[in-house]
Each structure stands twice: as structure tokens, then as C-alpha cells.
Amino acid sequence: DAGVTQSPTHLIKTRGQQVTLRCSPKSGHDTVSWYQQALGQGPQFIFQYYEEEERQRGNFPDRFSGHQYPNYSSELNVNALLLGDSALYLCASSPGDSPTDTQYFGPGTRLTVL
Amino acid sequence: GDSVTQMEGPVTLSEEAFLTINCTYTATGYPSLFWYVQYPGEGLQLLLKATKADDKGSNKGFEATYRKETTSFHLEKGSVQVSDSAVYFCALKGNTGFQKLVFGTGTRLLVSP
Numbered sequence: 538d539a540g541v542t543q544s545p546t547h548l549i550k551t552r553g554q555q556v557t558l559r560c561s562p563k564s565g566h567d568t569v570s571w572y573q574q575a576l577g578q579g580p581q582f583i584f585q586y587y588e589e590e591e592r593q594r595g596n597f598p599d600r601f602s603g604h605q606y607p608n609y610s611s612e613l614n615v616n617a618l619l620l621g622d623s624a625l626y627l628c629a630s631s632p633g634d635s636p637t638d639t640q641y642f643g644p645g646t647r648l649t650v651l
Numbered sequence: 652g653d654s655v656t657q658m659e660g661p662v663t664l665s666e667e668a669f670l671t672i673n674c675t676y677t678a679t680g681y682p683s684l685f686w687y688v689q690y691p692g693e694g695l696q697l698l699l700k701a702t703k704a705d706d707k708g709s710n711k712g713f714e715a716t717y718r719k720e721t722t723s724f725h726l727e728k729g730s731v732q733v734s735d736s737a738v739y740f741c742a743l744k745g746n747t748g749f750q751k752l753v754f755g756t757g758t759r760l761l762v763s764p
Binding site: 541543568570572577578579580581582585593595625627629631635636637638639640641642643644645 | 655682683685687693694695696697700702740742744745746750751752753754755756757
């Protein structure tokens with residue numbers, strides 16, 4: 538059973554550009570969450586998708602947007618990139634929305650903005 | 652809002668030493684509590700979890716007990732190995748609203764032979 542997969546592994550962009558990151562959830566999982574992890578920090582919640590809709594959003598600007606497809610895979614889009622957007626972006630999937638459900642993380646996409 | 656506080660690192664130990672990493676939380680109601688581990692250059696792996704007060708989560712020799720009275724979830728291991736060197740994150744998931752994880756800042760563990 539494949540775990541959570543993310544692509545690409547690494548990405549280098551320049552300020553002002555746009556980027557799309559992709560995530561495939563673990564088999565049987567329908568809920569996808571995205572987190573940003575700056576160097577030396579804990580992950581910060583960006584948003585969560587369920588049934589193709591954004592269900593909850595953290596404290597991130599509208600430059601960060603997402604999408605979930607019918608097969609539950611998801612994309613994170615960031616527009617007008619800033620230097621401060623450089624981070625590891627983590628996708629996590631879970632089988633539902635119960636408080637006790639575990640979120641399983643992918644390996645992440647390392648984004649560097651120059 | 653919900654928050655998690657972890658002891659600052661790095662924690663430096665010799666192999667076979669006893670490990671404690673402190674974690675306390677602030678949350679409404681009865682959150683679920685998690686420990687995740689991150690090895691260099693990798694994503695997060697679930698280490699253990701506890702979903703109600705007095706539950707003990709355990710995995711690979713690591714243990715943590717959900718203490719409601721002290722709002723704590725300290726991570727312990729009786730004998731660490733060099734391979735345990737990693738960053739450890741304590742996290743909570745509230746039991747109201749939608750289920751985002753709230754993480755602490757992480758504690759780096761360095762184990763020397």
C-alpha cells in the first residue's frame with residue numbers, strides 16, 4: 538500500500554513566480570491537509586480539503602490556494618512568490634474527520650524562492 | 652487558541668541513556684495528542700498517539716502518557732540508540748470543529764555512540 542506521495546521533491550523559483558505542488562493521499566483516505574514547515578520550525582497548517590472543498594484554513598494569505606480532485610488527490614498553488622515562502626511543504630492525508638484519526642504525512646516538497 | 656510547548660533542544664545524550672522530552676499543551680476540551688518524528692531530509696512519521704486522558708501511547712520503545720491534570724504528554728525512552736537521532740514534534744488535534752494538527756516547535760535529539 539503506497540503511502541502519501543508528493544511531487545516534485547525539490548523546486549527552485551524566483552520571486553513573483555507561481556508554483557503548483559501535488560499530493561496523492563494514502564489509499565482509502567479522503568481528507569488532505571497541507572502544512573508549511575519553515576527551517577527549524579514546526580509545521581503550520583495551511584488548509585484542509587474534503588469532498589473537493591476547502592474545509593478549514595489557517596492563517597495564510599489568499600496567494601495560497603488549493604484544489605482537490607474526485608480521486609482525492611490535491612494541489613497547492615502559491616502565487617506571487619515571496620522569499621519567505623521558502624519552506625518544506627507537507628501534505629497529510631487521513632481517513633476521515635474524526636478527532637482521533639491520524640494524519641499521515643508525505644515526504645514533502647522543498648521550495649526555494651530566490 | 653490551541654497551542655503546544657516543547658522543551659528546546661538540542662538534547663544531547665550518549666547511547667543507552669534515558670530520554671525525556673517535555674511537552675505541554677493548551678486546548679479546549681479533550682484533544683488527541685501525537686508525537687511525530689522527522690529524520691534528516693524526510694517528512695514526518697507518526698511515532699505514537701493517545702486519544703483520551705490516562706492513555707499511554709507506545710511504539711519502538713518510546714512511550715508517552717496523556718496527563719489531563721498537568722496538560723502534558725512527555726515523551727520517554729529507556730535506552731536511546733544512535734538511530735534515534737532526529738527531530739521530535741509534539742502535536743495536538745482538537746475535538747471540536749475540523750481536524751487540523753497544531754505542532755510544537757520540535758526538539759532535536761542527538762545521540763552519540
